[in-house]
Amino acid sequence: MSLDTTKHAAGTPDTPLPWAELGLKEDEYGRIREILGRRPTGAELAMYSVMWSEHCSYKSSKVHLKQFGEKAPENTALLVGIGENAGVVDVGQGYAVTFKVESHNHPSYIEPYQGAATGVGGIVRDILAMGARPVAVMDPLRFGAADHPDTKRVLPGVVAGIGGYGNCLGLPNIGGEVVFDPCYQGNPLVNALCVGVMKHEDIHLAKASGTGNQVILYGARTGGDGIGGVSVLASETFDSTGPAKRPAVQVGDPFQEKLLIECTLELFAEGLVTGIQDLGGAGLSCATSELASAGSGGMRVELDRVPLRDSSLSPEEILMSESQERMCAVVEPAKVARFLEICEKWDVLATVIGEVTEGDRLEITWHGEQIVDVPPRTVAHEGPVYQRPYARPEWQDALQADDAARLPRPAGGEELREQVLKLVASPNQASKAWITDQYDRFVQGNTVLAQPEDSGMVRIDEETGLGVAVATDGNGRYAKLDPYTGAQLALAESYRNVAATGARPLAVTDCLNFGSPEDPGVMWQFAEACRGLADGCRELGTPVTGGNVSLYNQTGETAVHPTPVVGVLGVIDDVARRTPMAFAEPGQLVYLLGETREELGGSAWSQVVHGHLGGLPPAVDLDREKLLADILISGSRDGMIDAAHDLSDGGLVQAVTESCLKGGNGVRLVVPDGLDPFVLLFSESAGRAVVAVPRSEELRFTDMCGARGLPATRIGVVDGDAVEVQGQFSLPLAEVREAYEATIPALLA
Amino acid sequence: MARVVVDVMLKPEILDPQGQAVQRALPRLGFGGISDVRQGKRFELELDGPADDAALARIHELAETFLANTVIEDFTVRVEETGAAGSPAETVRAVS
Amino acid sequence: MARVVVDVMLKPEILDPQGQAVQRALPRLGFGGISDVRQGKRFELELDGPADDAALARIHELAETFLANTVIEDFTVRVEETGAAGSPAETVRAVS
């Protein structure tokens, strides 16, 4: 076939193009023709189709995501907000931190190892592109039923992929989540978060400016992998049948990425980079159009200069290829030689592929002939926007009316004991060490806290001990019962987890995993979750700095639970003051902070003991969360608490058990007057934490709580080698440990 | 008693970082004249019975569903004469 | 232009956990009658020139010093007829 040049396209308006196969709607194709004043060339069509896909254009979600900006709280710490590769937050002493969470759900189902591995690779390049050194990763994961045979295929592959890639990059894995639920059976959720650190002056943005500046593509060669991956894998359900000419799955090369990191950091350090963009979804289409769109001028690219792994690739395919481990930089002509020299030092292939031009067009040529001539903004930033219809599902009322309070409760101490054991041994509550021990948490020598702590914490300055903490949380069961509240509960839990370790929560990133936006019920869940998260962030004063939307997470007609995953980043002035979770000192007093109400809707207890999901999720009180966080942070700073652990799914008994097992000490609990032991142990009321207080600090601590109006109830003492609830039961630590630790290996090893 | 060999290689269009790393090292080691290196896996299966059509069909299925991931890999199945003299392959038992 | 294949297998006396893991999984997958599985590596080298004795000697040396660690591994070197019809191996191009 002869080359479809812009000139040729102008002269052949009636040539039919496969816009529908590429996922474009008729009106979208019409708009492209309108923008260009002619039919697009094949290459232009390729670019528009990937960039206007759901995954890249956020066309269904945009109208709802807007709130994160509109409702953003005043926050002087925010240096770069939504819209860039990742948000950047000021953490003091001249340091800035950037962090973001992204999904790689669909590829990870098809090819668990590579899907998950390239998910890590992609988010790390996003962070790198901001000018930061990546310092940690986290991995919120969701799988089908723990005992389903396919989980045994998917989970070990995903975990090995995340470890295989992250370990090889030298990034400590400092936390994440593992959740099992049949709703994720055909559609696991693999989210990956990366944190990076830089000095304020090192912030880099994705824009091409300065006429005559050179555009350099560096990193791996471009191959035929992942073509159409963006539109087919991320935006459509699996049963859609498209021409699978090229493999949609990519193989990651973590070694190449490690070289890319070190090389890029050296380029930054020598001030050789004017603008930079990573290549992720939509490959060169995305990188060139976004760089050009954000910059002041236009851009000209000679596509035939792109180094290929497969010489048979067509220009369209090169533009759409999602080959991993590539970056694109804009460099002043005088600095190109040094740029290439540093790339050579790191064995990184680098090629000048174009330059910034005076105009406002993105022009791409193929052996001298023009195949793309478009206004870059129309590709990158002015894609279609949908106002998808949404409506509260009919079943929502019935679901909420099916109150968990009606479920039969344990009759006495003996049954209570049995249910506690069953709870801690259930796959969702059991130890995840079999998984997390496959991740390097020590590398870089700055890890202060990692799994199973409430949040991961890394030191970023050796002199002062300045550090950051990050936690990620999400609870699809809560969100299913009420997406608005569910999103706020995810936010509240993540915020609380950060505060529990002594860090001050600063900013938020989120990954919104939902079903098909074409289903009005799903769209309602999505709209509600966005509203809940935006409102919550405003109240807590923690802006959303960036994130990711993953739609079409469903098998056939059935969507996954709406699953907003929220990551909160906090700062701590001196990591020596961090609060761990372990009950390490016998004799210390155990205090329950916050109020316990009878809240069992969506609880782990209702799931584990009754296989039930119904009613309303726990109520949210964000003022209370702020107060609790203040107390936890002050308690840590002033040395009043030696351990803290937040209460979430599984309630008090789960939290206390984990703190006991970590510390190797038992606990003796006394049920406070007026509280039902069952409710005390299993309720999942939000805004709570347990702390261990040295006796010498008790008065000071309770005075502080009293003065600030936070309920603090002494519920027991760290002692012995059992989890004992007086008058109810006693569970030897060894027995609980066995129950807690044996489950996951038995299912997966 | 028969030996069946299953070779599993990444599809040609899929990136093979391992093969590339080997190839890039060759000039440094003084080995020229090698234009491409691909690295894959080799499985040697010892059968209890003969490698008849039925057995090969089963191994083919095993390769397709388990030994190879056909999303990214191709495989071949073949019978190897064990211990037979005149085998085309020269087996080297290195002395350490 | 010739293709030379180097197969590298762990020595018999070295534990091969990968092969064992495959073998342990077989009954669960419903595959009986396989008494042993070993997993090794297969390298496909594309030569610029012919696979003559000199080239093979060089590749033998490459295998011995680099592709295999002879403390733990054995290797074989052989020439593969590329594209030749009637090749004993059935190449399966799986459709995904």
Next chain:
Amino acid sequence: MTARIGVITFPGSLDDRDTHRAIRLAGAEPVALWHRDRDLQGVDATVLPGGFSYGDYLRAGAISRFSPVMESLVEAARDGLPVLGICNGFQVLTESHLLPGAMVRNDHLHFVCREQKLRVETAATAWTGDFTAGQEIHIPLKNMDGRYVADERTLDELEAEGRVVFRYLDGNPNGSLRDIAGITNEAGNVVGLMPHPEHAVEPLIGTAGTDGLGFFTSVLRTLSTVGKVSA
């Protein structure tokens, strides 16, 4: 004069910066050595850090072994330069035949990261003089190819000559033969081990203790006794 201890960075080395920090905390001066340079810059000792050099593609350590810097290092090690190989560094040392045996995939086939208890079997090496034989220490472990193998004769020889330097306690994490975590050469100047002492040098970071510092203080003592540098 403070001791100058080299740290080689290969493409894909990960723990090189951590090793610099550990050397600094032990009171010596870390010197960055680059894989492409033959020049060892007159260092008094050298550490090969952990990581995934060349992605661990082919075999862990197999490609790094052919770096220009390794040619000089092998020579210097034969002349008595104290050399410590940690994890990937250990793998490079076995691939270079500075240490016998080989490292293969963990028997459970997973990467393993955990706090590991070790017994120091001998204090008579350049890197263990500050420990006592039989001492138990805690050092983080993290590897994919950590199973030490060698033929029976070599293993017997290592044991007979007191060249097993560390053994795993409380469970063998990777199937290493005879629970071997680290070994030394005949002269005792070259030591390789899988666990990571550089991640146990500060109380807050990594493992709770600082048992890893002993490796670096030991080599300083070795250097001062041979008169290379003052303690």
